[in-house]
Each structure stands twice: as structure tokens, then as C-alpha cells.
Amino acid sequence: MHASPPTRNVLIVDDDPAIRQFFGALLSRTSTVREASDADEALEIIKHWTPDVVLLDIVMPGMDGYEACQRLKACLGADAPQVIMVSGRSEEAGMAKAFEMGADDYLVKPVDHVEFCSRVDLHFRLRESRTATVELQRQVDSNHQKLKQILVERAEQIVAIQDVAVFTLAKVAESRDNDTGQHIVRLREYAQRLAIELKQDEPYTLVINEAFLADLYRSSPLHDIGKVGIPDAILLKPGRLTPSEFETMKRHAVIGANILHEAVMQTKGGGFLAMAATIAQFHHERWDGQGYPAGLIGEEIPLPARIVSVADVYDALTSERPYKKAWTPAEAKDLIQKGAGTQFDPAVVAAFERCFDDFLRLQERYADQEAVVTGAMTFMEFDLPETT
Known part of the structure; x- marks a missing residue:
């Protein structure tokens, strides 16, 4: 069964009935023909009927063909017909003006009927062809939007899988020295809140952007991943470490960084893993240069590591261990404040002070189900006063 040819609509606009009749006779066998005696009538017709081709006289009473052509094209926009201007004049100026007004062709009367057809x-x-192209473009745009949506959904799924994998990996590392604690959950939330608060300070407004916050949120749980390389005898020691044991424990920063740098090398650009490697390596550095493993001073320490350092110490101090009670939030806050400019970045400490009430809310929301955290005490960077 053959498909029927597409309907072809033509509008003849001319104030001479004889011309309309002549053109109509030539086209009526293959097209649906409608006629208008002037431009106003033509503009009224196209409100309810869209022609494919318009044969448009130039010299007519009232609105001339030039203005009519411009209005026809404007009214129908992307669905505008092909406009053939028909005139008894052949001067170049008239032709140029016709094309300027949007005409697609120009015929001079009298016309040869073979050439005309x-x-x-x-x-x-x-x-x-133009209609088919527009429809094809519409389909392409539609498919493009569908594809974009699919890609967005797939990207979200990949990110979700990555987050689960990262969090699981962090929990595996944490489980070696932490029974049921929520340390990495709290640390992630503390670090995120600190970064958002620090963003209010002018030097960090542009540095801490949405990408920075997203990477920090995803990478901070991996800060202690290097503990997987520390012997159990040291990692699980129920008490303070000796100086020799502490030197071994300090290796976890470099071990973690090496693990994560290896992961970065397997990916293009590294993404959040690059920040995770930075945090793992430098979150035990001190502002005064007395930290480890590199002894960096001040702003030599990468910003993500300076943020995580405060979050990590606060959570460690306020967590209970077999050989010490948990510090009160006020006691932990006081120690961190005293460490500004020595152990910690003063700007991060100032941000911590401003959002301390949020820390308390987060601490309550993500409290450990079992309060006691096992594992060696590694905070030999400063002397811990006795707590009640």
C-alpha cells in the first residue's frame, strides 16, 4: 500500500482576479489553492489555515507585498511558508527589497507556465525538507533531553554507589579500633559545618565552593584509612602509646595517603579522592609546624586538612575510652580555643566557636549507641589534663 502524497497548500495573493485565476488553474490539480485579493485578507486567512507556499503580488491597494511578506513570516515564525514575490517589475532594487523583507523567490510577470510550475x-x-528538518531537530532535542536525564540518573546512581563504597571502606578501617561508634559520621558532619561557616570569611568565600563542600563531605570519612596498615598490637592497645609505638602509629597518615593516591592514579582527575588523600596525609599537621608527617607550618597545611583536624580532635576528646571519660563539650571547646595558633588554624577555630551550638546538635543527633570507644590513645601531640 502506497502512502498518499502530502497535501500541498498554496495561497495566491493578488488584486487582479485574472492573475489569481491563471495561477490557480496551473496549481489546483496538485495543490489545495486559496485566494486573497489583498494583504489584509491574506493575513486573516493564515490565522486559521497555514499555506506551504504563498504567491504574493507586490503592488496592491493598501498594504503592499513587501510589508505583507514581512508580516506573514513574523506571524507564522518557524512554520512560515515559502514566499514567492510576483511583480511586473524586474529592476534589481525591487528584487533586493523583496529578499530583504524575507521573500524566498522572485518572479517577473508575465511568467512562463513551465518555469512557474x-x-x-x-x-x-x-x-x-524544512518541515522534516524541524521535526527531526525536535526529535533530536527530545531524545537529547531523555539521554541527559538518563545520564543524570546514572551519574547519581554511580555517586551513590561510590559513597556507599567509600563509607563502607572507612567503616572497615574504623572497625579495627572502634566497636560501634559513629566517629566518621560525626566527623563528616562537623567538617562540613565548619567549612560552611568558614566560607563566610572573605579569604575563603571563593575557595570553599559547592565542589569543595561536596568533595569534603565525601572524602573526610577516609581520613584514618591508613590505620589498616598499623599492627593490631599498637592499634588496639588499651591505653596510652609509648613514644616508639606512637612513631609507628604516625605512619597511618602516609599509609592512608599512599592508598588514596594509588586510587587517584586509577581515575581521571581523581575527583574527591584527591582531597581524601590530602586529608589523610596532613590532618595531623599542626599550625606551629610541630605536627606530622611533614612538619608543615600555617597555611602550608592544605585547607581541608586544617578543617578536619579540628573536627577530628573535638570528636576524639568528647568520645569515651576505657582509660578516660569523655570530655564535656565545653572542655573540648576550651582546649581547641587554647590551641588556636599553635595546633590549629586560628580562622578554623574562630569558625568553630561561631557554630559551636551546631556541633552540640550534631553530637546529640549522631551519638554513639555504645559510648565506649576502644583503641590506642594517639593524642600525644598535646598533654591531656585530667578530666572528671
Whole structure:
């Protein structure tokens, strides 16, 4: 069964009835023809019927063909017909003006009927091609939007899987010296809140952007991943470490960084893993240069590590261990404040002070189900006063 040819609509606009009749006779066998005696009538017709080709006289009573052409094109926009201007004048200025007003072709009367029919047929085919192109573009745009949505959904799924994998990996490392604690959950939330608060300070407004916050949120749980390389005898020692044992414990910063740098090398750009490696390596550095493993001073210490350092110490101090009770939030706050400019970045400590009430809320929300945290005491960087 053959498909029927597409309907071709033509509008003849001319104030001379004889011309309309002549053109209509030539086209009516292959097209649906409608006629208008002036531009106003033509503009009224296209409100309810869209022609594929318009044969438009130039010299008519009232609105001339030039203005009519411009209005036809404007009214129908992307669905505008092919407009063939028909005139008894052949001067170049008239032709140039016709094309300037949007005409697609220009015929001079009297016209040869063979050439006339061929030219009209050409414009029907141009119109059909343009319509097909517009429809194809619409389909491409639609498919592009669907594909974008699929890619967004797939990307979200990949990120979710990565987050689960990262969190699981962090919990595996933590489980070696932490029974049921929520340390990495609290640390992630503390670090995120600190960064958001620090963003209010002018030097950090542009540095701490959405990408920074997203990477920090995903990477901070991996800060102690290097503990997987520390012997159990040291990691699980129920008490303070000796100086020799502490030197071994300090290796976890470099071990963690090496693990994560290896992961970065397996990915293009590294993404949040690059920040995770930085945090793992430098979160035990001190502002005064007395930290480890590199002894960096002040702003030599990468910003993510300076943020995590405060969050990590606060959570460690306020967590109970077999050989010490948990410090009160006020006691931990006081120690961190005293460490500004020595152990900690003063700007991060100032941000900590401003959002301390949020720390208390987060601490309550993510409290350990079992309060006691096992594992060696590694905070030999400063002397811990006795707590009650």
C-alpha cells in the first residue's frame, strides 16, 4: 500500500482576479489553492489555515507585498511558508527589497507556465525538507533531553554507589579500633559545618565552593584509612602509646595517603579522592609546624586538612575510652580555643566557636549507641589534663 502524497497548500495573493485565476488553474490539480485579493485578507486567512507556499503580488491597494511578506513570516515564525514575490517589475532594487523583507523567490510577470510550475514545485519541496528538518531537530532535542536525564540518573546512581563504597571502606578501617561508634559520621558532619561557616570569611568565600563542600563531605570519612596498615598490637592497645609505638602509629597518615593516591592514579582527575588523600596525609599537621608527617607550618597545611583536624580532635576528646571519660563539650571547646595558633588554624577555630551550638546538635543527633570507644590513645601531640 502506497502512502498518499502530502497535501500541498498554496495561497495566491493578488488584486487582479485574472492573475489569481491563471495561477490557480496551473496549481489546483496538485495543490489545495486559496485566494486573497489583498494583504489584509491574506493575513486573516493564515490565522486559521497555514499555506506551504504563498504567491504574493507586490503592488496592491493598501498594504503592499513587501510589508505583507514581512508580516506573514513574523506571524507564522518557524512554520512560515515559502514566499514567492510576483511583480511586473524586474529592476534589481525591487528584487533586493523583496529578499530583504524575507521573500524566498522572485518572479517577473508575465511568467512562463513551465518555469512557474517548476519554481513552485521546488519551493514545495524546500518547505517539506524544512518541515522534516524541524521535526527531526525536535526529535533530536527530545531524545537529547531523555539521554541527559538518563545520564543524570546514572551519574547519581554511580555517586551513590561510590559513597556507599567509600563509607563502607572507612567503616572497615574504623572497625579495627572502634566497636560501634559513629566517629566518621560525626566527623563528616562537623567538617562540613565548619567549612560552611568558614566560607563566610572573605579569604575563603571563593575557595570553599559547592565542589569543595561536596568533595569534603565525601572524602573526610577516609581520613584514618591508613590505620589498616598499623599492627593490631599498637592499634588496639588499651591505653596510652609509648613514644616508639606512637612513631609507628604516625605512619597511618602516609599509609592512608599512599592508598588514596594509588586510587587517584586509577581515575581521571581523581575527583574527591584527591582531597581524601590530602586529608589523610596532613590532618595531623599542626599550625606551629610541630605536627606530622611533614612538619608543615600555617597555611602550608592544605585547607581541608586544617578543617578536619579540628573536627577530628573535638570528636576524639568528647568520645569515651576505657582509660578516660569523655570530655564535656565545653572542655573540648576550651582546649581547641587554647590551641588556636599553635595546633590549629586560628580562622578554623574562630569558625568553630561561631557554630559551636551546631556541633552540640550534631553530637546529640549522631551519638554513639555504645559510648565506649576502644583503641590506642594517639593524642600525644598535646598533654591531656585530667578530666572528671
